[in-house]
Amino acid sequence: MTKAIHDHEEGRAQPGRVTITALSAALGLSKSTVSRALNGYPDISERTRLRVRRGAETMGYRPLSHAQAIRTGRVRALGLVVQIGDHDAQRPFLADFLAGISVAASAEGWTLTVATADSEADAVRTMEQLVEDRKADGFILPRTLSHDARVALLRARGVPFVMFGRTADPEGCAWFDILGEAAMRDAVLHLASLGHRRIAFVNGGTAYNYSRLRLQGYRDGLDAAGLPEDPELIRGGALNTDDGARETRALLALPQPPTAVVFAVDHAALGLYRACAERGLQVGRDVSVISYDGVPDGAHVQPPLSSFTVDTRAAGHRLAELLIDRIRGAAPETLRETARAAFADRGSAGPPRLSSEALSKRLATETT
Template sequence: MLVRDSEPEERRAPRARISDVAQALGLTKATVSRALNGYTDISESTRARVRHKAAELGYTPLSHAQAIRTGRARSLGIVLQVGDQDGQRPFVADFLAGLSSAASAENWTLTVATATTEEDMLATMGRLIDERKADGFVLPRTKVADERIRMLRRLSIPFVLFGRTADPESCAYFDILGEDAMVLAVRHLHGLGHRRIGYIGGGDGFYYSAVRSAGYRTGIEAVGLPFDPAIVGGGAYTVDAGMREADRLLAADEPPTAILCATDMCALGVCRRAMALGLRVGGDLSVIGYDGVPEGAWSTPPLATFEVDSRVAGLHLANLLIRRIRGENPADLRETAHARFLDRGSAARPMMSSAELREHVARATGRRSERRPDR
């Protein structure tokens, strides 16, 4: 037997419409619509009034209707290259949290996809564009010559770089000034008393690697030290590669008493190799990295490094991309910041001279030193 409630079913209040917001403010529906979508031809004060009134009336646009009307999915896209050894593993969670948080604040969504190769990445981005699942893209880890930029330029799709590139035409970006960090690191090591400061660069072709290498050269010149290619390595962005390059630099006729690395993973490899040779990191050999990966805090001694706030970077990039999609000039959407130096135990005053270090490495590896220690 069916028993009906004694009280009549409460009727749902009618949904607020854009016309209700327009009528309450004495504006046209077109003006309200453009204000809610962030168009810059509507003044900021009017946009704020419209947002306030819409919230007061409980008006929210239907996403599918808005997509049809504006041609936008209100979605930011990012494709992560998961098969890349020099990938975003240490930072991806915080980075995506920042992107998502900033997108949500504007009632946008974040579409995340993965790819294993550069070709796969381009194909995935093309599919997201064709299926209208992203209005624009965040491009992390930019290259000096980047095929993603070429493709998006050709298709007139908005994008923002986490990094920079050789040709900044039509590029909005947010970047951390890695070159300034390298200058600071060289000055710091020089101030501790190091006069043989080596350097190991990052991944070939990436813009961050180019600018950090340039920063090292600038720092060396600034403190009056000669540039010596014998104590400069490159292409090392893993622990194994860092160990390999450390062997090469420490085998030099005048090995470095300090090694500056473009990435933390390389720096951790240098530390591992130094300890295997019986060297005390932060005493016999100083090491500084860049990135602020969690592993560095737990190494022995803790790794001196430059920390990047990935969540804040995500917030900046999402806001810049939304503004770019809304039509702002990319030349007006370029921001930079500095990494924070974590002065930890792996960088200290030298306890060995370069000559003493050479002799120690020669004994540890069974090689005969070709030179006598400096007197």
């Protein structure tokens, strides 16, 4: 008897499983009828369709997705390639994001295949592999770039995908996104209504599409508040706490420092706390700040960081639903949704205690 080198002790054909053959035999129908009945073919009478459905229900029949896949090419799996080392801010969200996707997927009987990559090129390669090996029927793309190589690949291959975020060229793209621009605009308006007149903006990474949008939102906010735009008050490239502290120091060193700062990224905003502590400034009194993301860390500083919080879990949930629709054939144009971030006012933004001039003077005298 021939035998494989690796011996697999566990029995192959698992005992309990009810196959389509068993089901059809029990119903006195042919395999093909059962299959077509279950898959909604029109050439099956309503009566038999119902009988089959009921039978499948009671016998607990569940088709093996990989057995179906061999003919249909679909494995009922969503793909997600997360880029790591990329941007620390992403990490705390990942668990919630996965939870949202996973729940929505399993509600439809789908699963989630996850891979990681350490660069955009690597991500593209990884997705190609997954498609090639049919490990995923479509992809959720987190952190969309303005010009995204992943989108180019998937478009070329005709692989379904949805983006978390929008992109420059929307052709053939489906997406779910949070309106960061609206949040930034509201942040500026909120600060202006408190009496601030010099409101700075510290943006995130420039390659991301959201940066462009959030900057625009900040500008719209200034415009709506009737405030002038001062290029000195606009900075960018701040993704983590160190970056945020650096940019804050630069802003405080201006002849006319801002009395309030809007950050595009919470983790960067936490850097403002550090920079303010260095100069003996009190956040929320001497300098106000409003940010975006809603990271848990923001609740643990004093005063807690006021931030537009993103419901990452809900986003993952919706993205999974959209992707499944997309894979089932819905047109991408019909699968575009946005939602707003919820403002959590926790006390880091208050009316200005000092004017810009007074603030500048105080900083000058305190200089070591």
